[in-house]
Each structure stands twice: as C-alpha cells, then as structure tokens.
Amino acid sequence: MAETTATTTATDHPAPTPTHTPAPTVIVDEVDIVYRVHGAGSPSGRGSATAALTRILKRGKAREESGVRKVHAVKKVSFTARKGEAIGLIGTNGSGKSTLLKAIAGLLPVENGRIFTDGQPSLLGVNAALMNDLTGERNVRLGGLAMGMSPQQVQERYQEIVDFSGINEKGDFITLPMRTYSSGMAARLRFSIGSAKDHDVLLIDEALATGDRSFQKRSEARIRELRKRAGTVFLVSHNNKSIRDTCERVLWLEHGELRMDGPTADVLKEYERFTGGKK
C-alpha cells in the first residue's frame, strides 16, 4: 500500500483526468477508524459499580486510560471508487467491512485520513425508522420520508415499492401491522423501501442474505439497475456468489487492513484460498 503515499509531485497544473475513466465518487485516503468502548477497562471489573465510580472520579488523562478501550477497526485503507462501479467488500467476520461502510456514509468519525464523497452516500438501512406497530403502508411512507423523499415522491413510488416487495402476493398484508409479518416478508419490505430512492452512492450491508431465492434474484437485478442510474454501489456480503453476480471489483479487508483490491475473479480466488476448507 506504500505506493499511494508517494505521489505529491506535479502540483503546478491540475492533473488532467483521462477521458475514459469515469469521475470518482468516493475517495478514501489513508483512513484509520478507532472505536472507543467505555466501561470495559479491566477484563474482570467490567461494568461493576466500583469501576464506574473510579471512572467518574478520575479525570482527564487518567480517565482516558482507565475506562476506555480502543479498538482499531480499520487501518490505513485507501481506494478510489468511480461512477458506475459495483464494489464488493469481503473479509472474515470482524474485519472492519461494516465499519468502513459507516465511515463512508459519514456516520462514524475517522481517526486519521479523509473520506471524500460525491453527494451524500447512504446506507441501505431504513429499518431503524420503521415501526412494527404500524401498518406496512404507513411504514412505506414513513421510511420514504426518513430517507429524505418528498411526500409526492413517496406517493409516486408507493405502488412500485409494494409490488417489488411482493408483500401483497399472499393477500392484503400491506394494511396489517408489520409485527404480523414473517421475518422474510419484513426484510423484503425493508429492502424495497430502502432501494426505492435514487442514491448517488449506495452502501448495502448484507441485505441480500434475506428473503427467498426468487427475491434474492430480484434484489440483485435491482442493484444492477441502481448502478445503471450512474451511481456507485458498495456491497458487503459473505455470499461469494452474490458478490460474483453483482460486482466487478472487490475490496478484501482482513484485520482492518486492505489486503487486496482488484477484479472480482482474482480477489475471490485468493479469498477462497485464504478461507480454505471453511467454506
């Protein structure tokens, strides 16, 4: 990764972008992300009342050291994503994939380095805005508004969202509260709502793992469609097949480090060798 740093020459004229490469949408420049976990000072006295008291009493530096543990989740990652790309993020559990996505979305601070983005990248994660006690119909509207759509846009897209989710295929479920849905149905509705908006940069975290096979197929088609609308799509998945079907470039993170960045086939081959018999 050293070659990315030694390129600060030729500053007098702006580097002309070659016409055949599309414009960048996300530039990640030597990014470190560190989590601070409070109340996990000593492995034994974790969360006990006395530990909490000491933490309150100690101020400043001492407090930093005693009460807070640091988790270095992403280490010196750099890459540039361009318009129209679908990029897969792979890596074993806890390798920092989701953390990196959150940072790109601007929802987590970076410790060092910078992340530049074109517009506002959005996580496909409308789940949190939805309420289980409300009907599917009201949730579609609420979710759309939460993503920043106008009421008119929600109205226009409403039927499309419901049709895509396939919720009404087995009866009029959209007028029932979401708590009555099966987990698969709820996941399908969430994906439909989340992908209804036109995003410049869309970040998807394991969304395709849900739903039955036919819905997974439709989701993959939807992702390809989103990409065609000139956006960039990031996809975190443990399903190598869905990565292979949707992405042409893959970033492989391991222990927070970018281990490999390249065409899907090459990276997946290495990754499958790395994970070996565990597959």
Added chain:
Amino acid sequence: MSQVLDAPPAPHRPAAAAPDPAELAALHGLTVSGARPTLPGYVRQLWQRRHFITAFATAKLTAQYSQAKLGQVWQVMTPLLNAAVYYFIFGLLMNTRHDVPDYVPFLVTGVFIFTFTQSSVMAGTRAIAGNLGLVRALHFPRAALPISFSLQQLQQLLFSMGALVVILLCFGVPPTLSWFLVVPVLVLQFMFNTGLALVMARLGSKTPDIAQLMPFVLRTWMYVSGVMWSIDAVLKDQHLPHVLQVLLECNPAAIYIDLMRFALIDSFHWDQLPHLAWAWAIGWALLAGVGGFIYFWKAEETYGRG
C-alpha cells in the same frame, strides 16, 4: 486463521501514479463525508425534512397505544387519570381546594400543561440516546428527532385539551373570548419545550445516565411550579427570601401554567399572574428555543458516534 497470514498477496492496484487524493477530490467537487453544515444550511435541511418530522411524530403517537384494547382512547384517558390522582391527593386528602376557586379546572390545567413540558424534556433526553439505530443508519439533521418528539407531545396535549374543555364546561366555567389566548400560550410553550428538549438531547447523548436523574429533577420542578396549589395562596404568610420569591415567579413552567389558567378560567384574574408574565413567556420561549437549537447544532456531527 494464523496459518495463512504469513503470505499476504501484494495489493493489486490498477491505477498507478494517481494524483493526490485531496486534489482529485477537489477536481471533481467531492466533499468530506460527515461534516457539520452551517447554521442557515442546517435550518434549510430541517425545513426539507419537515414532512418526516410530522410523520414521525404522528407515527410514534399512533404506535403508542396500538397494542392496547382500548386503543386511542388512552390518549384522553391517561391525562384524565393523572388529574384524578392529583385531585384525590391534593384536593380531597390535603384540602388544598379551599384556597382556590374552581379547584378542579385549576388543577387539571396545571397538570396538563406541566405534563407537556415534563414529557417533552423526558422524550428529548432520550431522543438521540434512544434512537441510535436510526441516527447510525440514516442521514438527516439530528434536530429532527427532538423536535419530532416535542411535536408528538404537543399532539398529545391537544387530545388532553379536548378533555380539558369538557371538564371546564362540566364544572361551569363559561367559554369566553379569552379562550383564544390558548393559542399563543401553546405556541410559546412549544417553543420553550422544544428548546429544552434539544438541550437535553445533546446532554443525554453524551451522558445517558441523565435519563435516570431527570424524573427526580422534573418532580421537584413540578412541586415548585404550583401545579396543584396556588403559589400565592400557600406563600402568603411565609417570609421567603426575595431571591427565592423572584425565582418562583419567573419559573417558566409556572408562567405557562398561570397564563393558561388566565386564558381558560374566568375566576383566575389578571392580578394573579406574575409580574410581566407575557414578557417572561416570550423571553423564555426565545431563549430556550434559539439557544437550545444552536447548542444542539454545535455538536451535530458527533451524535451517534463513538
């Protein structure tokens, strides 16, 4: 896993001799992710999200009682039961009612109006801390949450006010033109509550423990705000230090409660209002509303992190 770690494949980079990332970003008009907008920009963003704010408030309100058999009837039942408890304790057992004419309307107005501030503050405290999932998943000006929660409390209060009108008429309080003063009082109190909710939201997001502490603070505040007794009548014969008297008089909760009583109850006269009540009401609303908003905005980029 360690057995394969010894031979990491060399990072594969198609683009050699790439320009400096910051230059490349500037060239294509890319901006740093997750930076705080300017104050006018922030207000603009909030205005764009106004439909979300109202939809979220209404949705919360509806979802609240959706599992109950009586459903939305509880919107009116809860404040009424609340008032009934206070009437039983302070009206019947402690006999405060002899000091005050029209005691039931006096009490119920006080309870409803104070509950409005109280629940806005409580909801504000948990607005960010209790909705981290939402904050961490979606992009929107975070002030939308505390504002939305205050709006939900306002909607709740409007239900209570409906019940209050019925109570007033039942206890023989005649409707007068001064009832229209309810509107400005509610507007000012809503501004005040929202500002307070914004402040509490920021504090609560840094120190969630505040949510444990607030009920005690709020209960103390209720007792000094003259919800179930007339401060004037109780303190008539006591010789309190001047400072304390002034503090009791300019207490914002007491001001809004008294203004509402003045608007609704005809036996509650102008001279029972604290000095400069309207000026105080406007001042508190502006101070809390504007100050709270700026205070909340200052930490906008930090919510839901770390």
